[in-house]
Amino acid sequence: MKNNKKKKETMIKKTIDFENKVILAPMVRIGSFPMRYLSLKYGADYVCTCEIVDKRIIKSTRIVNKKLGTIDYMNKDRIEFRTTDYEKGKVILQLGTCDPDLALQAAKHVEQDVAAIDVNCGCPKRFSVIGGMGAALLANPDKIIAILTNLVNNLSIPVTCKIRLLNTYEETIDLVKRIEATGVAAITVHCRDAVKIPVIANGDIFCYDDMEKIKKISNINSFMIARAAQSNPSIFRRDGLLPKLQIVKEYSKLCAKYDMPYQNAKYALLCIWQDHQDNIGYSLVKSKSIHDICKGVGEEEYYYQVLKERNEKEIELSEETRAKQEETYADQCPYIPRAPYIPKNLKHALDESDDKGGKVDNENKKDEKIVVKGDEGKENVHVEVNGNNENNNEVTKEKKSIIDESKIITEPNSQESEKNKHKKIKLS
Numbered sequence: 001m002k003n004n005k006k007k008k009e010t011m012i013k014k015t016i017d018f019e020n021k022v023i024l025a026p027m028v029r030i031g032s033f034p035m036r037y038l039s040l041k042y043g044a045d046y047v048c049t050c051e052i053v054d055k056r057i058i059k060s061t062r063i064v065n066k067k068l069g070t071i072d073y074m075n076k077d078r079i080e081f082r083t084t085d086y087e088k089g090k091v092i093l094q095l096g097t098c099d100p101d102l103a104l105q106a107a108k109h110v111e112q113d114v115a116a117i118d119v120n121c122g123c124p125k126r127f128s129v130i131g132g133m134g135a136a137l138l139a140n141p142d143k144i145i146a147i148l149t150n151l152v153n154n155l156s157i158p159v160t161c162k163i164r165l166l167n168t169y170e171e172t173i174d175l176v177k178r179i180e181a182t183g184v185a186a187i188t189v190h191c192r193d194a195v196k197i198p199v200i201a202n203g204d205i206f207c208y209d210d211m212e213k214i215k216k217i218s219n220i221n222s223f224m225i226a227r228a229a230q231s232n233p234s235i236f237r238r239d240g241l242l243p244k245l246q247i248v249k250e251y252s253k254l255c256a257k258y259d260m261p262y263q264n265a266k267y268a269l270l271c272i273w274q275d276h277q278d279n280i281g282y283s284l285v286k287s288k289s290i291h292d293i294c295k296g297v298g299e300e301e302y303y304y305q306v307l308k309e310r311n312e313k314e315i316e317l318s319e320e321t322r323a324k325q326e327e328t329y330a331d332q333c334p335y336i337p338r339a340p341y342i343p344k345n346l347k348h349a350l351d352e353s354d355d356k357g358g359k360v361d362n363e364n365k366k367d368e369k370i371v372v373k374g375d376e377g378k379e380n381v382h383v384e385v386n387g388n389n390e391n392n393n394e395v396t397k398e399k400k401s402i403i404d405e406s407k408i409i410t411e412p413n414s415q416e417s418e419k420n421k422h423k424k425i426k427l428s
């Protein structure tokens with residue numbers, strides 16, 4: 001408890017502005033990265049992920065995916081949440097939860113990569129209410145308050161809450177006031193006049209005119225859009241909708257670029273395209289890979305370009321990794337990698353000449369040297385005696401006996417580092 005209090009005092013709280021904003025609503029199977037990307041591109045101020053259940057986030061591993069330029073939260077091969085810099089400061093992660101501690105653990109895990117955490121207290125779908133989450137929480141306002149309080153007190157990012165209207169006006173007002181008192185940054189429901197925090201209107205908004213109408217009859221100036229974005233994310237454009245063909249092409253290209261699972265892409269694309277009978281619709285229905293999808297919407301060439309770029313990136317990254325590993329080994333073991341390789345038979349000869357004391361013919365050995373080329377292994381070694389190159393295996397005992405050890409030098413081979421060039425090795 002004491003520690004928590006200290007943390008709270010020193011934590012720098014980030015804020016985001018929820019006034020006059022248009023937001024992509026959380027949508028299961030729809031709110032993945034390509035949909036969020038297009039919504040932002042076409043004018044959304046913030047974008048919500050689909051609901052992600054706390055336990056899934058907690059057990060996921062955060063991976064910086066250099067190949068794709070993404071940050072991934074993975075459970076084995078399953079992507080729970082994939083994000084990029086494109087949505088930094090704009091992506092709101094919607095949490096499915098019914099437990100204050102699990103909610104906090106999950107939110108802490110993703111805190112550095114999201115702009116805010118939204119708690120789902122409004123989704124009536126089976127997958128959500130099944131564990132007492134989503135709209136099921138509305139039956140237990142104390143639980144909602146406990147979850148929100150724990151998040152607000154311990155997170156550095158804003159917390160929001162999405163609810164539905166309760167049976168009576170009074171009940172709804174009572175709940176939103178209690179929610180406001182927890183310190184949340186905004187609430188998604190139609191109760192603007194009752195609270196001071198921004199209220200985001202959601203439901204049946206299909207164009208900017210709809211937003212203007214709501215503005216006129218209430219004090220609400222922020223909006224959240226789900227189904228209209230699901231069928232065409234260019235709904236966020238102030239200049240009107242773009243043709244669906246352009247949108248499905250863009251969506252497919254994003255799926256290729258960010259290596260999205262084809263099943264999810266197919267579902268979202270069919271929600272946009274809707275006509276399942278024409279050529280594009282039919283090829284989407286039959287698609288079994290991102291390649292099929294891109295081919296179906298006339299973007300096969302782009303797909304191959306992406307694959308080529310990804311392979312190049314992979315090679316670049318593996319070379320970087322190898323270089324790093326080599327550096328690490330050199331640091332751990334500073335002498336061995338740079339030491340010259342002395343073949344056994346040669347070393348033996350040196351020992352022998354030493355043993356003989358004064359028996360080495362010093363006059364006849366003037367022009368003789370052993371050149372040990374490189375330090376990597378036997379293949380690199382060759383021996384020069386009296387200016388003749390000789391394979392080390394062919395050095396005769398006689399010749400060995402006149403080796404002058406003071407002339408043993410290393411000659412760097414082409415792969416040796418600059419540092420080692422012209423380095424003389426003393427064997428004594």
Ligand SMILES: Cc1cc2nc3c(=O)[nH]c(=O)nc-3n(C[C@H](O)[C@H](O)[C@H](O)COP(=O)(O)O)c2cc1C
Binds near residue numbers: 025120162205225
């Ligand atoms: C496909 C789909 C999935 C949805 N998934 C979620 C969800 O995960 N969490 C949530 O709070 N609401 C969810 N909703 C509800 C929407 O966020 C929104 O509240 C509702 O659709 C009303 O907005 P609209 O009239 O703009 O569609 C979903 C709606 C749709 C259409």
